[in-house]
Amino acid sequence: MSEPAAYSGLDSRRFGIRVFRARVDTLAAASDLMRFAGSADVDLLIVRCPVEAVAAAQLLERAGGILTDTLVTYRGPTSRFEPSPVLSPRVRLCQEADRSALEGIARASFASFFGHYHADPRLDPAAATEGYVEWASSALADSSSVVLVSETEGRLSGFLTAKKLDAKTWEILLNGVAPEFQHRGIYAALFREIGWRARLQGASEVLISTQLANLAPQKVWTRAGLELDHALYTFHWWKA
Numbered sequence: 335m336s337e338p339a340a341y342s343g344l345d346s347r348r349f350g351i352r353v354f355r356a357r358v359d360t361l362a363a364a365s366d367l368m369r370f371a372g373s374a375d376v377d378l379l380i381v382r383c384p385v386e387a388v389a390a391a392q393l394l395e396r397a398g399g400i401l402t403d404t405l406v407t408y409r410g411p412t413s414r415f416e417p418s419p420v421l422s423p424r425v426r427l428c429q430e431a432d433r434s435a436l437e438g439i440a441r442a443s444f445a446s447f448f449g450h451y452h453a454d455p456r457l458d459p460a461a462a463t464e465g466y467v468e469w470a471s472s473a474l475a476d477s478s479s480v481v482l483v484s485e486t487e488g489r490l491s492g493f494l495t496a497k498k499l500d501a502k503t504w505e506i507l508l509n510g511v512a513p514e515f516q517h518r519g520i521y522a523a524l525f526r527e528i529g530w531r532a533r534l535q536g537a538s539e540v541l542i543s544t545q546l547a548n549l550a551p552q553k554v555w556t557r558a559g560l561e562l563d564h565a566l567y568t569f570h571w572w573k574a
């Protein structure tokens with residue numbers, strides 16, 4: 335039988351501790367997980383739990399887990415995406431020469447993010463931010479990923495990464511707009527463009543997630559016809 339949690343090399347290296355990750359959907363699975371965590375060499379356990387699995391969530395709370403975010407996932411058809419009617423901002427594919435600007439935007443836009451890493455006071459927020467920077471940057475080298483950037487007033491103002499999960503579905507993964515360019519519709523333009531490119535390449539649906547508290551992207555998605563598909567709590571449980 336496989337272990338109820340998996341060692342996360344990426345998280346462990348980033349924070350200099352032993353991090354495991356798990357998902358539990360039932361009370362019995364949550365109970366097994368906490369038994370495993372008690373006996374394994376774990377510093378931090380990151381657990382996702384569907385919001386409807388209330389008994390499992392309550393067990394994680396009783397065991398000392400802290401709620402660090404609620405991840406909402408939306409899904410929608412590409413048929414509603416049309417080519418962008420305006421040229422401002424210009425949105426194009428990211429090139430290798432854009433890498434350091436892309437990393438700079440990711441660093442600035444994710445510096446105090448709503449995600450579970452930043453919500454845990456025991457984790458170094460600078461290391462948490464670098465996680466998003468690496469995630470954005472690594473998409474440039476991944477052949478199944480698409481990375482778009484926006485240009486405003488001659489500078490890179492935002493980015494968006496997406497992954498082709500299969501012929502039918504693209505998952506939009508990470509987006510950021512530099513703080514000085516926010517509230518100008520740049521994210522909405524990046525989102526429109528990726529939806530259109532997915533449609534052009536034959537995908538029929540897009541999938542995307544964020545934290546429940548992150549209202550700006552959810553406004554843009556619902557206007558584009560996406561609907562809430564499911565939601566997961568994220569708990570962090572520390573051994574000591």
Ligand SMILES: CC(C)(COP(=O)(O)OP(=O)(O)OC[C@H]1O[C@@H](n2cnc3c(N)ncnc32)[C@H](O)[C@@H]1OP(=O)(O)O)[C@@H](O)C(=O)NCCC(=O)NCCS
Nearest residue numbers: 443508509510511516517518519520521522544549550553
């Ligand atoms: C989320 C983010 C990408 C939005 O970028 P943006 O270019 O400022 O967004 P837009 O200008 O297209 O705004 C979209 C809508 O959200 C609203 N909005 C923007 N920031 C908001 C905020 N902090 N709170 C509530 N609504 C907000 C805008 O007013 C707009 O709605 P409106 O048309 O009713 O005015 C940007 O704030 C960001 O980089 N945040 C940090 C990283 C992040 O959260 N990424 C997305 C999840 S992976």
